[in-house]
Amino acid sequence: MNAYLSRVLEDVKTKNANEPEFLQTVEEVLSSLEPVIEAHPEYEKCALLERIVEPERTIEFRVTWEDDNHVWHVNRGYRVQYNGALGPYKGGIRFDPSVNLSIIKFLGFEQVFKDAMTGLPIGGAKGGSDFDPRGKSDAEVMRFCQAFISELYRHIGQDIDCPAGDLGCGGREIGYMYGQYRRLVGASEFGALSGKAVCTGGSILRPEATGFGAVYYLVEALKHDGEDIKGKRIAMSGYGNVGWGIMKKAAELGAKVTYFAGPDGYIHDPEGVSTEEKLNYILEMRAKDPMHCKPYAEKFGCEFVPATKCWGVKDVDIYMPAATQNDVNLDWAKKIAESGVKYYIEVANMPTTNEALEFLKEQKHMVVAPSKAVNAGGVSVSELEMAQNAERLYWTAEEVDEKLKGIMKNIYQSSVEVAERYGLGYDLVAGANIVGFQKVADAMMAQGIF
Secondary structure (H helix, E strand, O other), X not given: OOHHHHHHHHHHHHHOOOOHHHHHHHHHHHOOOHHHHHHOOHHHHOOHHHHHXXXXXXXXEEEEEEOOOOOEEEEEEEEEEEEOOOOOEEEEEEEOOOOOHHHHHHHHHHHHHHHHHOOOOOOEEEEEEOOOOOOOOXXXXXXXXXXXXXXXXXXXXXXXXXXXXXXXXXXXXXXXXXXXXXXXXXXXXXXXXXOOOHHHOOOOOHHHHHHHHHHHHHHHHHHHOOOOOOOOEEEEEOOOHHHHHHHHHHHHOOOEEEEEEEOOEEEEOOOOOOOHHHHHHHHHHHHHOOOOOHHHHHHHOOEEEEOOOOOOOOOOOEEEEOOOOXXXXXXXXXXXXXXXXXXXXXXXXXXXXXHHHHHHHOOOOOEEEOHHHHOOHHHHHHXXXXXXXXXXXXXXXXXXXXXXXXXXXXXXXHHHHHHHHOOOOOOHHHHHHHHHHHHHHHHHHHOOOO
């Protein structure tokens, strides 16, 4: 590895030894950049890598809220504004007990390059809290969201930082936060948060956008090999907004999700989640109990396999991990490789450990696509929402869908082109890392050292 890259990586490891998730994603990105660093010796002279791995600003705060029994609780809130060289910070807010600073930093670092890949004028950020919305009443969620944004509001705004939703933070939570933000600033600043309800300036396709975009990316990868998505069978993890969006768009295009996994096990539906009845039932099922997918098998008379994942099944064409980080470790990766399935399309943020990702990339029969490219549809539609808000426009579902399709096609094609230009062949992972990095690096170089 290039001496400059090696030195920066070692320094990151020393400074962030207790942040494994952050270290994993920094190592994955930087390890792809050697040909770029070799071609740009000026980056070392201005300490560009040292600056790009450090967030511009890290905000940490307490969130105090009252439950329905008048008991007070204290959670920890975060916002990491990682890099704003390309525009206002943009990235989701995650509410989950697993949230800590390491996870928010890794998500923010990934977001920088994901946002850059879209070609839209947005920087990268991420935020969240260790609050768990599951099992809470609407009133409790509202009080928490109001307390959270009461601490964060002074750091955001449509020209500063525009948060969106993420795991555990959907349209309901964004609505409560936007309402409190409007109350605090005394203005209808629609662009301050994205993922809002359509009636308050939100984009009509935002909940499905990440899943739809992932399928559009898959379509391009299949085209590269002269294949059509029609008739393809998909195994995936997750059935939240992202997973549901994949199911819906795949069905529209003639493919079908025949396996999907949840926290309690996985479903095998040979007919696929391909009807309105099944898609609607998944919405009902996860609203009642997001921790169990077994009711789907009971409702539609198909197989449920408890306490395991569907990685390694052979009667599919595509794997799409779309649930959470580190869902696929080396043991699962080996089962995936042994299955003979050709396409491994990451969708969730960092769903594959670095060790497993490197192993899968070494499999000559496999096409591996990285999440930072595949799941960029969500942030793309969030930025389209900001554009609608700024110009007081309203786009139909068809218009948003068409714009999303064009963005995902461009992300795929630019990844292929840049990997080939640097002599890396058909490497979608390296191509995505380089495309995002180059856009941010160019902007940072143009703006001087600070």
